[in-house]
Amino acid sequence: xxxxxxxxxxxxxxxxxxxxxxxxxxxxxxxxxxxxxxxxxxxxxxxxxxxxxxxxxxxxxxxxxxxxxxxxxxxxxxxxxxxxxxxxxxxxxxxxxxxxxxxxxxxxxxxxxxxxxxxxxxxxxxxxxxxxxxxxxxxxxxxxxxxxxxxxxxxxxxxxxxxxxxxxxxxxxxxxxxxxxxxxxxxxxxxxxxxxxxxxxxxxxxxxxxxxxxxxxxxxxxxxxxxxxxxxxxxxxxxxxxxxxxxxxxxxxxxxxxxxxxxxxxxxxxxxxxxxxxxxxxxxxxxxxxxxxxxxxxxxxxxxxxxxxxxxxxx
Amino acid sequence: xxxxxxxxxxxxxxxxxxxxxxxxxxxxxxxxxxxxxxxxxxxxxxxxxxxxxxxxxxxxxxxxxxxxxxxxxxxxxxxxxxxxxxxxxxxxxxxxxxxxxxxxxxxxxxxxxxxxxxxxxxxxxxxxxxxxxxxxxxxxxxxxxxxxxxxxxxxxxxxxxxxxxxxxxxxxxxxxxxxxxxxxxxxxxxxxxxxxxxxxxxxxxxxxxxxxxxxxxxxxxxxxxxxxxxxxxxxxxxxxxxxxxxxxxxxxxxxxxxxxxxxxxxxxxxxxxxxxxxxxxxxxxxxxxxxxxxxxxxxxxxxxxxxxxxxxxxx
Numbered sequence: 001x002x003x004x005x006x007x008x009x010x011x012x013x014x015x016x017x018x019x020x021x022x023x024x025x026x027x028x029x030x031x032x033x034x035x036x037x038x039x040x041x042x043x044x045x046x047x048x049x050x051x052x053x054x055x056x057x058x059x060x061x062x063x064x065x066x067x068x069x070x071x072x073x074x075x076x077x078x079x080x081x082x083x084x085x086x087x088x089x090x091x092x093x094x095x096x097x098x099x100x101x102x103x104x105x106x107x108x109x110x111x112x113x114x115x116x117x118x119x120x121x122x123x124x125x126x127x128x129x130x131x132x133x134x135x136x137x138x139x140x141x142x143x144x145x146x147x148x149x150x151x152x153x154x155x156x157x158x159x160x161x162x163x164x165x166x167x168x169x170x171x172x173x174x175x176x177x178x179x180x181x182x183x184x185x186x187x188x189x190x191x192x193x194x195x196x197x198x199x200x201x202x203x204x205x206x207x208x209x210x211x212x213x214x215x216x217x218x219x220x221x222x223x224x225x226x227x228x229x230x231x232x233x234x235x236x237x238x239x240x241x242x243x244x245x246x247x248x249x250x251x252x253x254x255x256x257x258x259x260x261x262x263x264x265x266x267x268x269x270x271x272x273x274x275x276x277x278x279x280x281x282x283x284x285x286x287x288x289x290x291x292x293x294x295x296x297x298x299x300x301x302x303x304x305x306x307x308x309x310x311x312x313x314x315x
Numbered sequence: 316x317x318x319x320x321x322x323x324x325x326x327x328x329x330x331x332x333x334x335x336x337x338x339x340x341x342x343x344x345x346x347x348x349x350x351x352x353x354x355x356x357x358x359x360x361x362x363x364x365x366x367x368x369x370x371x372x373x374x375x376x377x378x379x380x381x382x383x384x385x386x387x388x389x390x391x392x393x394x395x396x397x398x399x400x401x402x403x404x405x406x407x408x409x410x411x412x413x414x415x416x417x418x419x420x421x422x423x424x425x426x427x428x429x430x431x432x433x434x435x436x437x438x439x440x441x442x443x444x445x446x447x448x449x450x451x452x453x454x455x456x457x458x459x460x461x462x463x464x465x466x467x468x469x470x471x472x473x474x475x476x477x478x479x480x481x482x483x484x485x486x487x488x489x490x491x492x493x494x495x496x497x498x499x500x501x502x503x504x505x506x507x508x509x510x511x512x513x514x515x516x517x518x519x520x521x522x523x524x525x526x527x528x529x530x531x532x533x534x535x536x537x538x539x540x541x542x543x544x545x546x547x548x549x550x551x552x553x554x555x556x557x558x559x560x561x562x563x564x565x566x567x568x569x570x571x572x573x574x575x576x577x578x579x580x581x582x583x584x585x586x587x588x589x590x591x592x593x594x595x596x597x598x599x600x601x602x603x604x605x606x607x608x609x610x611x612x613x614x615x616x617x618x619x620x621x622x623x624x625x626x627x628x629x630x
């Protein structure tokens with residue numbers, strides 16, 4: 001039996017693939033070579049999850065990989081109509097990012113509550129200026145996105161004593177539907193965007209929704225940059241419609257040095273790192289090797305993406 | 316019956332004392348007038364908890380207040396041998412600061428784990444530089460101080476998935492004794508100082524103890540500045556014996572603009588604000604009014620300080 005061909009779309013080689021020695025013929029591609037190699041690959045590993053090359057290169061017909069795995073939670077960078085219509089199975093890195101992102105959101109919420117950015121600024125100016133923090137326990141959060149990441153964020157915030165509502169695509173036990181969103185936004189101290197990027201969520205945080213929020217509200221985006229109409233957020237901060245925000249994801253990444261977002265008052269900018277903790281690349285590599293073992297044994301894969309919806313359907 | 320005289324040591328008048336109208340004759344004192352007025356007071360409210368005037372002014376004999384309440388958790392600023400030897404009852408503000416301080420410690424721990432200070436610094440320089448955070452869940456903390464504040468900090472850290480050991484003056488259920496301290500310090504990712512300032516704790520974090528800690532350890536002090544030999548901490552940071560620290564309390568407060576502590580690498584400096592959340596003064600005022608009601612009715616007071624030990628004995 002001939003070895004399957006594993007094509008890896010990467011900028012730097014993933015760890016752990018040495019474990020597939022003798023079990024796969026591993027080839028590498030970049031954006032310029034992907035289209036030419038896809039017809040000869042059985043499996044595609046999208047390791048460089050910042051690349052949108054799959055959308056451009058995926059063939060409309062003919063031979064193509066039977067399985068695509070992405071080393072990311074979101075799949076918006078690879079799902080194109082041709083891939084969605086094909087019988088190729090798409091899996092994601094569910095399980096790797098939830099805990100780290102939940103901790104990251106908690107770090108932001110607690111830091112904003114305790115005015116830590118201002119403390120560091122005052123320290124830089126050698127100024128002793130006492131201020132009063134906010135209690136986090138008893139405050140209210142609205143977490144938008146009821147997938148594994150949103151649920152992990154909600155669990156974590158609840159552990160901190162925050163009254164937390166979760167909003168998903170459809171109402172179900174423990175999850176509010178979109179009809180409740182504006183009412184929940186209107187009373188939230190913390191609004192956390194943790195939804196996948198789909199047609200329904202694209203630009204959902206717009207001027208109207210920032211207008212609904214409380215002047216004391218703070219907004220955090222750890223989902224995808226395109227969930228937010230960025231100019232509307234900037235205006236909401238400048239006009240003090242809301243008290244602060246933190247963005248870890250952006251419409252275009254990385255932000256260039258001239259981007260005006262770096263200096264918006266009340267905005268914390270971080271470089272798409274909320275899910276990335278020491279050892280994460282290794283964990284992503286190990287997860288793929290494990291899935292590869294299932295695939296080569298003909299067993300069902302976990303983390304299969306619903307290509308119409310654009311995410312792994314949950315509970 | 317004549318009204319009791321309530322003497323208030325304050326820089327600015329406490330809220331809520333209006334509720335004692337007709338129930339107490341309220342007088343005010345500052346450091347210069349305290350000694351002269353103490354013999355005529357039935358109750359002393361130490362509202363200005365930054366003042367050490369009580370230590371200097373407390374009379375060795377003769378008439379003096381029967382009850383002293385301090386609007387603080389620590390009592391090191393007022394306990395002198397004469398007060399300790401007298402039959403005057405001392406109470407503190409137990410119950411007000413625990414939750415806020417626990418949240419503050421969590422904010423520091425999570426921020427350091429996620430490298431937030433560096434993120435803010437890079438934002439100021441308009442630099443997009445991806446880094447990897449640390450997982451907080453599964454890390455180890457050693458909380459020194461098993462009073463209400465230390466216990467609240469430990470509860471909070473445990474809720475974040477941190478393996479947390481609590482160290483107190485004596486070993487008891489759920490609390491390690493001093494004999495375990497060095498062993499626990501040697502494996503802690505987070506060392507939290509939340510002990511009262513007593514003879515036993517004065518300077519306990521010295522060069523030897525920082526030397527015991529891991530190079531990856533981070534130290535947080537929300538207790539009292541004098542728990543730490545500050546020069547030893549500065550050296551430990553400069554020599555990279557430990558990875559970072561955050562101080563909210565200092566041997567002398569406030570820090571002056573020329574204090575070298577403002578610029579120690581890896582050190583976060585905040586102005587003694589960990590327990591202070593919006594409404595805290597009001598809460599402290601309300602707590603005193605409640606205790607006053609018990610006192611005037613001849614009922615037992617809660618939060619009574621053991622004047623030999625220097626704190627309210629707990630569970």
